[in-house]
Amino acid sequence: MDDLARLVATEDVRRVMARYVYSADHHRWDDLAALFLPDAPFIASTVDGSVQARMTGRDDIAGQLKARNHPDSVLVHHLFSSEIDFESEDSATGVWAMEDIVTRPAGEPAGMHGYGHYRVRFTRLDGRWLIAELRITRLRLDWTY
Template sequence: MNDVERLTAIEELRRLMARYVRYADQKRWQDLAGLFTPDGSFTPHKPDGSVWLRMNGRADIAATVGASSGPDDVLVHHLFSDEIDVESATGARGTWSMEDIITRPEDAEVNPDFPFRGMHGYGHYHARFVRTGGAWYIAELEQTRLRLDFAY
């Protein structure tokens, strides 16, 4: 790859992850899952490093992340400080610093799997990307946590 091709790939990957957080904020779970390869995986971790959830495939990702928030929840996701390594014309890896905030209305029904009223999290996304059919997709996404603050 020449420099222009590499920089173009980096910008495409930044935009892919920007769509990921926008779709999360807008609760567009099918669109979010469509950013993954058909067999893509998403694995969020707890601050202690243990796996919180493991999702495999678009249907599982859409259903699981969609079940984690209610219709009146407000979701805010931010990405910062990306590090992207384009390994080839069809493969790349990246790391983003991240922050997410979830707030639920006082009268919202409590979700037994996610019983908090508010959450403020900090950490990193670690992604492996593949390019197929002229577009980049997330093949693997891991979310590691530095800190999670909950309000009950």
């Protein structure tokens, strides 16, 4: 991969993650799920490494996220300091430091303020970068009531 192709691919991958957080913050779960390969896993872990959520495939991702997030919840996701490596012209991995804040309406389960990393594998399919696997690993997770 030459330097120009690598720069273009890097920006394309960053834009996938930007669309991911935008879609999450605006409760656009079907748009978020469309960023994944049809059978891609999405796994979120707690600070101790235990699995908090496991979803597989677009329908499961969109369905679980809709069920877990009250329409009146406020979600805020921040991405920082991306590190992207290309295994080939059509395969990449990336790590983003992240922060997410979930505020839920009264009577709903606790909200949260989390810190950690998105660890993502990407595949370019028909010229479009998609998430092949996404893992959230947590460094800190504060529950808010």
